[in-house]
Structures are given as C-alpha cells and as structure tokens.
Amino acid sequence: MTKYEALSKKLTEMIAENLKKGITALPTEEELTRQYHVSRQTVRAALSLLKSKGLIESRQGSGSYATGLSPEPDQNRIVILVSSSHEYIYPQLLADIRQVLSEKGYHSEILTTQNDTGAERKHLLSLIENPPRGLIAEGVKSALPTPNADLYEKLKSVGTRLLFLHSGYNALPEEICVKDDNYYGGYLLANHLTQLGHTRIAGLFKIDDAQGPERYLGAACCLRDLGLELYDRHIGWFQTRDVEALEKKQDTRFLASFAKEQLSGCTAVICYNDETAYWLVKELSYADIQVPRDISVVCFDNSYLSNLSKVRLTTLSHKPHEMGEIAADTMIRLLQGILSVSQELPWELVKKESDGPARS
Numbered sequence: 001m002t003k004y005e006a007l008s009k010k011l012t013e014m015i016a017e018n019l020k021k022g023i024t025a026l027p028t029e030e031e032l033t034r035q036y037h038v039s040r041q042t043v044r045a046a047l048s049l050l051k052s053k054g055l056i057e058s059r060q061g062s063g064s065y066a067t068g069l070s071p072e073p074d075q076n077r078i079v080i081l082v083s084s085s086h087e088y089i090y091p092q093l094l095a096d097i098r099q100v101l102s103e104k105g106y107h108s109e110i111l112t113t114q115n116d117t118g119a120e121r122k123h124l125l126s127l128i129e130n131p132p133r134g135l136i137a138e139g140v141k142s143a144l145p146t147p148n149a150d151l152y153e154k155l156k157s158v159g160t161r162l163l164f165l166h167s168g169y170n171a172l173p174e175e176i177c178v179k180d181d182n183y184y185g186g187y188l189l190a191n192h193l194t195q196l197g198h199t200r201i202a203g204l205f206k207i208d209d210a211q212g213p214e215r216y217l218g219a220a221c222c223l224r225d226l227g228l229e230l231y232d233r234h235i236g237w238f239q240t241r242d243v244e245a246l247e248k249k250q251d252t253r254f255l256a257s258f259a260k261e262q263l264s265g266c267t268a269v270i271c272y273n274d275e276t277a278y279w280l281v282k283e284l285s286y287a288d289i290q291v292p293r294d295i296s297v298v299c300f301d302n303s304y305l306s307n308l309s310k311v312r313l314t315t316l317s318h319k320p321h322e323m324g325e326i327a328a329d330t331m332i333r334l335l336q337g338i339l340s341v342s343q344e345l346p347w348e349l350v351k352k353e354s355d356g357p358a359r360s
Helices: 003-020 029-036 040-052 090-103 117-129 149-157 182-195 211-225 240-249 253-261 274-286 322-335
Strands: 056-059 063-066 077-082 107-112 134-138 161-165 177-180 201-206 235-238 268-271 296-300 314-317 343-345 348-350
Touching: 003 029, 003 040, 003 063, 029 040, 040 056, 077 090, 077 117, 090 107, 090 322, 117 149, 134 322, 149 161, 161 322, 177 182, 177 322, 182 201, 182 211, 182 268, 182 296, 182 314, 182 348, 201 211, 201 274, 235 253, 240 253, 240 274, 253 274, 268 274, 274 296, 322 343
Parallel strands: 077 107, 077 134, 134 161, 161 177, 177 343, 201 235, 201 268, 268 296, 296 314
Antiparallel strands: 056 063, 314 348
C-alpha cells in the first residue's frame, strides 16, 4: 500500500467518526501534512482518491469537506416518513425526493403513518433501534400538540439529521421545515376572487393539519384588509378521518353537509386542496348547483385531480418537482454540515374553468 493510500484509509476512518458528530470539515493540507508526517504531495494524492470515491469535495477558498456520504454504503440511508405513498400528491413528491437522493449516493426508505400519531410513534421507535443518517418527516396532525417529540429528540441525539416536510411541530421549533407558503396561498386565492367581484366567500379547510388553519388565516386576513369578512358560518372544517372515508368509501357526507349549511348565500368557495374541491364539485352537481355559473371554486396543489374534475379547477401550483427537489437538497446540505434554513415555497395561480365573475 502506498503512502497516499494508507493516508486515504486513515482519513476515511476519520470522516466516518466525524460524521457521527456532525463534523464535515477536514483539516487543511498543512495540518494533515504535520499531523501525519507526510509530504504535501502525499496529502493531495490522498484527498484526490477520497474525491474519486465521492467522500469529499473541495469548496473554493474554504478547503475540503465530507460530502455527507458515509464510507460504509449501507449507512447512507435516508428515511422518508409521510402520510401516504400512493394517494394524491405523494407518488410524484416521493419520486422527486428519491431521485435526488439517489443521484447523490443515498438510498431511501419510505414509511407511512396514514396521519396517525400511534403509527408515527411505532415507526420512530423502530428507527431508534437502527438510526438512519437522515429523516425527512411529515408532521402528523400537525395542528395539534404531538406526544412524539421525545422520539425525534432521541433520534437527533444518536446523530440522525431531521427535516420536516409540509409541517413540523410547535414542540420542535428549531427543526428545519420545507413547506408551502400557506398564508400567502390563502391570501392569493381570496384576493383573486375579490377581483372577480366576489364578496360573499366561503371556505373549506382541514382542521387537524397545520396547513388548514394557515390557509384559512391567509384568506381571512385578505378579506379583512379589503374591508370584507369571512364569516364563521361560512367556514367548514374537516379532519383526517373524513378524508379517509372519502378516499376509501367515497363517503361525501361532510361535503354534503358543508354545501347545505355553509355555502348558502355565497358566490365562491376556497377549498383546502384539489381533492376536496374535486369531490365538492361533484356534490354540488347532485344539488343542481353549477360551477362556475352558480358558485366559483378555487383550491390548492394543481394535482391531476384539478384536470380530472368535471370542471377543470382553478388552483395554486408550485414549479414542477420543486417541493421534492428542495427537500432532498436541504437534507443533503444538512448531512454536509452546510447552514440551512426553513423554506416556504411560493404559490402561483393557475386559472382554469372553475371560477368566474360574481353574479348579482
């Protein structure tokens, strides 16, 4: 074994130990020369070998840093913990995350909670027994206090990097989160409807995930700023179990109740997402309420359901693949020890057919 190969082996062991401590910076070439009693040429050859293996990278003017990859390939595991892997927006989102991670040398595993706190706890306990390098987690019923913050803290204590997706927890305020700019989204949709002349606007939001109250607040504040009101009697709230019944049994009772009790006297409605709007449009058609002739419907996500609807839905969208790619890139930066911050991704309005001018 040559001198530079021997040094490379020692540095590989050092990188593995430092990664467990969250240290990614390597000593300078001068420090390595002095510490290992070798020439500058040997140090550079050893660093070059580590670069060829994908274990380190050079940052101009700053030195060499670990890429975040462990020298032991089976240790480069990222777990993605989300509500679902096959419903609604999740298949594309997960594909985007996994592609970026794979391109950088990480392998990923998907676990699902069905937005159930007990299922989340079960998964977290299992992960503590075999901690991954990183965990990308979607908060479960994030509008409510979580009893599982202790397990996330335990994972952190054994070196797992945490990143929350869509929503985190108030009990873990310092953890980085990649999410939608929900307040702005609600504000944008309400403003769009008022520009069409709507003043009597209803809302339908999910109550047990933080996105729902945030989207409601944005809409309510927009109307407040314009001197209008979003009356409580025109706001409908639903929860996870309603969504489960909708997806599994096409049970639309909560939508029928909303259409009967909250929509009366309104000319427009802001829906929590495309899925809710898709089924609401169907429910309205059964009552001979036509969209957008009788009522305008707008929503969030620009998913495939916005185009499958009987009337194509005006909705909010992110740039294609943006959420998944940013989440994966942020996790990789955390593993590399690069300073990262939470991000709220802005929405863009995609106007289709489900909204129109208010009718007097």
